[in-house]
Amino acid sequence: MENKVSNYQDQVYNFNGLWDVPSICGLKILKKEDKTIVIVTDLFKDNPGTPITEWNAKLAKEICDKNEIDYNSLIFIEHTPNKDTKLTFNHESFFKVNFDISDDKFENPKWQEMVKDEVDKLIKE
Amino acid sequence: MKFQLIFPKWRKLQGQTTFNLPPHGAMVFAATIPDYVEVEFIDENLEEMRYDDDVDFVGISMLLTTQIKQGWAIADEYRKRGKKVMFGGISTMLHAEETMLHADCVFLGEAEGHMEQVFQDFRNGQLKKVYNHMNDLPAIETVGPARRDLYKRELYYHKGVQMVDLFHASRGCKYSCYPCAVSYLGGRCFRPRPIDKVVEELDTIDNNRLFIVDNSLAQDTQWEKDLFKAMIPFKKKWCSHTIEDKPEVLDLAAQAGAWYVYQAVFDTSDYIKERVKRYHDYGIGVEGTILLGLDNQTEDDIKRLIDFLLEIDLDLAEFTVLAPFPHTKAYTDLIKQDRIFDKDWNNYNAGQVVYHPKHMSADKLQELYQYAWDTFYKDETQEEKMFKLLKQVVSREVEDGTFRKRRQDLSKTSFGKNVNHKIAL
Numbered sequence: 001m002e003n004k005v006s007n008y009q010d011q012v013y014n015f016n017g018l019w020d021v022p023s024i025c026g027l028k029i030l031k032k033e034d035k036t037i038v039i040v041t042d043l044f045k046d047n048p049g050t051p052i053t054e055w056n057a058k059l060a061k062e063i064c065d066k067n068e069i070d071y072n073s074l075i076f077i078e079h080t081p082n083k084d085t086k087l088t089f090n091h092e093s094f095f096k097v098n099f100d101i102s103d104d105k106f107e108n109p110k111w112q113e114m115v116k117d118e119v120d121k122l123i124k125e
Numbered sequence: 126m127k128f129q130l131i132f133p134k135w136r137k138l139q140g141q142t143t144f145n146l147p148p149h150g151a152m153v154f155a156a157t158i159p160d161y162v163e164v165e166f167i168d169e170n171l172e173e174m175r176y177d178d179d180v181d182f183v184g185i186s187m188l189l190t191t192q193i194k195q196g197w198a199i200a201d202e203y204r205k206r207g208k209k210v211m212f213g214g215i216s217t218m219l220h221a222e223e224t225m226l227h228a229d230c231v232f233l234g235e236a237e238g239h240m241e242q243v244f245q246d247f248r249n250g251q252l253k254k255v256y257n258h259m260n261d262l263p264a265i266e267t268v269g270p271a272r273r274d275l276y277k278r279e280l281y282y283h284k285g286v287q288m289v290d291l292f293h294a295s296r297g298c299k300y301s302c303y304p305c306a307v308s309y310l311g312g313r314c315f316r317p318r319p320i321d322k323v324v325e326e327l328d329t330i331d332n333n334r335l336f337i338v339d340n341s342l343a344q345d346t347q348w349e350k351d352l353f354k355a356m357i358p359f360k361k362k363w364c365s366h367t368i369e370d371k372p373e374v375l376d377l378a379a380q381a382g383a384w385y386v387y388q389a390v391f392d393t394s395d396y397i398k399e400r401v402k403r404y405h406d407y408g409i410g411v412e413g414t415i416l417l418g419l420d421n422q423t424e425d426d427i428k429r430l431i432d433f434l435l436e437i438d439l440d441l442a443e444f445t446v447l448a449p450f451p452h453t454k455a456y457t458d459l460i461k462q463d464r465i466f467d468k469d470w471n472n473y474n475a476g477q478v479v480y481h482p483k484h485m486s487a488d489k490l491q492e493l494y495q496y497a498w499d500t501f502y503k504d505e506t507q508e509e510k511m512f513k514l515l516k517q518v519v520s521r522e523v524e525d526g527t528f529r530k531r532r533q534d535l536s537k538t539s540f541g542k543n544v545n546h547k548i549a550l
Contacts, residue, residue, distance in 0.1 A: 019221070019233060019259040045301055048313055053457035078461075089303055089420045089454075095461055111461040 007031045009067075013040070015059060017050025025052045025059070026079070029067060030123060036069045037122060041079040052078050056097055057106040071101050077119060078111070094119050126248070128162045129180040130155060130275075133187065133195040134169040138476040140498065142507050145170050145540045147281045149291035149338060150214050151186035152271035157236040159244050166275040169199070171541050176202050182247055183208050187216040187224075190450055190473040197227040204229070209252060211243070218259070218310055219451045220470070225254065234258030235296070235311075237267045265296065265316040270326040280541040285531030289364070290332040294323050294352055298340040301454075304416065307340050309452035315344040320355045327359050333527045334384070334518070337365035346374065353377035360527045362518045364412075370400050375407040384518050385410030385440060391419075393433040401437050410514050412441040417497060418490050419447060420483040427493050431500050441510050444497040445475035446490060 009029045017023035026041030040052045040059060052059060060076045063069065076097045083090035094114040099106040114122075132148045148168060155164050167174065183203045187196045193216050200210040204227075212224050213232040225231050230252045232243065239258055246252050273290065281288040295318055297311040342349050342365055349369060354377055356363075362384040368374060375383075386404060390397055390413040404411050413434055417427055434442055449456040449465060450473065459465050459480050466487070467479035476494065478487040485493075502510070522528035537544060 019257050021260045045299075045313060051454070051457060053461060054452065089458060111463075113462070 012043075013063070015055070015062060017055045021049035023047055023049025023055070027063065029063070029069070031069075032125075035073045035075055037075045037077065038063055038069070039077045039079050039119075041081060044081075044083065056109050057099055060097070060099060061104075061106045071106075075122065077114070079119075092116070126162050126182065126244070127180040128158065128164050128182045128184060129175075129178060130164055130166045130184045130186060131174070131196075131199055132166070132168045132170070133185065133192050133199055135189055135192040135195060136471065136474070138474060141476075142511065144283065144288060145281060146288050146291060146336065147273070147276050148186070148188070149271060149293065150188055152273055152275060153268070153293070154184070154186055154213060154236045155272035155275055156269050157238070157240045159241050162244060164272065164275060166277075168277075168280065169195070171280045172277070174199065174202075176206060180208065182244075183210045185210060185212050185214075185217075187212060187214040190216050190219060190448070190470050192216060193220050193224065193470055197224065200227040209247065211247075211252075215306075215310055219306060221255075228254075230254060230256065232256045232258070234261060235263050237263035237269075239263075262297075262312055262316070265318050266322060268296070268318055268322065270329045273330065277541075279535060279538075282532060282535045283539045284544065285533060285536035287332060287334070287529070287532070289334045289336040290330050291338050292326065292330065292335050292363075293338050294318050294342070295339045295344070295348075299344055300341070303419070304447055304450070304453055304455045305340075306450050306452045317345060317348045317352075320348075320351050323352060324355050327356065327361070330361075333361050333522065333529060335361050335363040337363050339366060341367045343367045343369040346371065349374055350377055353381040353383075356381035360525050362521060362527075370403045372403075375403060375409065379407040379409060382521075383407075383409045384521075385412055385514060387412050387414050387443075389414050389416070390430070390434065390437075390439075390442075391416070393429055397433075398437045401439060405438065410440040410517065412443060413437075413439040415442060415444050415497065417444060417446050417494055418478065418480075418482050422482075423484040424489060424493065427497070431497050434501055440514055441507070442497075442501045444494060444501070446478050446494050447480070448473045448475040449480055 011027050013025050013027035015023050024043055024047050026043060028039040030037040042052050056078060064071055064074060078095045078097055080093045082092040094116060095111040096114055098110045100108040130151055132151050137143045151166065158164055185196045185200055187193055203210050209229040211230040211232060212228045213236065217224050217231060218233050221231055221233055233255065239256065243256060295316060297314050297316040298307045299313065299315045301308040301313060346369060350373065357380050360382060362382040364385045366387045368378055368386055386409055388401060388411050401411050415430065447455060449459045464481040465479060466481060472479050478491045481487055482490045519528060
């Protein structure tokens with residue numbers, strides 16, 4: 001998935017996760033004038049490898065580098081879709097992840113939960 | 126070449142009956158070691174460590190998260206003495222990066238087909254820091270019988286009664302449950318062993334009682350039925366994790382010697398109640414496994430669940446609190462929400478609360494965990510209930526002529542230690 005984007009892309013993204021295990025996630029990139037929104041989606045059983053949360057710092061950097069996204073303009077969101085069960089921990093969730101970025105490295109992820117409306121609003125802004 | 130294989134001890138949960146079962150993973154690993162290597166096994170739960178033995182290479186097999194700090198301490202002792210130490214096993218994979226700090230070599234993945242290379246590298250002084258085979262699972266047909274000859278058998282007896290032997294008929298799991306790391310460890314697909322290989326291994330086990338440790342046998346109905354059919358002639362009695370509750374499967378399981386099965390109880394539904402009854406209708410006992418502290422549980426939910434357990438005629442119940450093991454969704458969810466307050470791996474024993482539950486305090490969940498054990502076993506202790514299950518299996522063994530009398534020479538020992546009076550287990 002090496003293609004560069006203009007303003008928007010939506011794809012299944014392949015990456016090498018922890019211990020080089022081939023992994024996939026959903027990936028949406030929306031480039032705006034002053035920011036780039038990157039939403040990575042956990043694909044659960046369809047993903048043979050590493051979940052997005054465990055690989056977020058490396059994944060965020062890799063996606064930025066491949067798509068010429070300025071680190072400082074990045075808004076990185078982890079999306080966990082509804083698993084269609086009654087159990088609350090399987091409900092859909094969105095977390096904005098902030099990283100400490102220094103020396104070309106993304107570190108110390110900090111998560112901030114968002115409701116879907118907030119994500120929609122961010123996209124529409 | 127002499128290779129010392131260690132299974133580190135861990136702190137047992139207070140107030141619960143402790144049985145020391147013969148470790149399985151270490152013996153499955155041992156079966157992959159080249160023939161020219163002489164292997165000696167130490168189960169530290171039952172034996173003292175012998176750091177000064179004359180050995181060439183040391184392996185530490187780690188199963189549990191609550192075992193790893195002890196594994197690291199053991200490795201440090203050997204390495205102080207100039208010995209090379211390799212780590213492998215489930216919790217090595219869960220804690221690989223931390224474990225590398227205490228290891229000359231970390232093996233990740235399943236060992237079949239790879240140990241020739243590791244031992245050759247050791248002999249050539251070219252041991253690699255990491256052997257990463259996480260993405261390179263062996264063909265399931267290559268899994269051979271475990272090296273049960275390495276057990277010091279007399280250690281796995283309680284008052285002359287032999288403990289069950291552990292055995293696995295499949296690897297991997299097609300499910301990816303919230304608290305479970307199997308999908309990380311063994312890939313997200315079910316890998317059943319060929320039935321002839323299972324039969325070959327069963328034939329090597331000198332024990333009439335087994336614990337089939339597969340994550341879940343309920344993943345491929347035809348294979349499951351074939352497995353049970355193949356097990357019938359062995360007349361062994363066994364317990365296992367979940368099996369399917371279809372009549373034809375239960376019928377074959379009962380014929381194959383199903384003694385009792387574990388059944389997760391998450392709610393108070395008729396589905397669970399009927400499922401337990403279906404097992405019982407076929408003469409199969411049920412041990413409920415009840416995970417406390419999930420985000421959908423309030424204090425009232427937990428109390429209702431415990432009342433429900435008393436109504437549905439479970440033979441045994443085992444309560445655990447959620448332990449957020451690395452590489453599970455439970456772990457990543459709680460990390461994201463900054464709810465884990467205890468990072469001491471010794472406490473990840475499923476009996477100690479290490480995170481902030483959603484609907485109550487950590488102390489309250491700890492209290493409810495104790496309340497669950499106390500309430501379920503109020504009228505009949507865990508040992509009494511276990512004894513009832515044991516009586517059931519003994520009468521079935523007597524009927525089919527497979528009953529073995531307790532070993533008189535070990536009747537005054539429990540897991541290798543003398544017992545002069547009734548011991549508090």
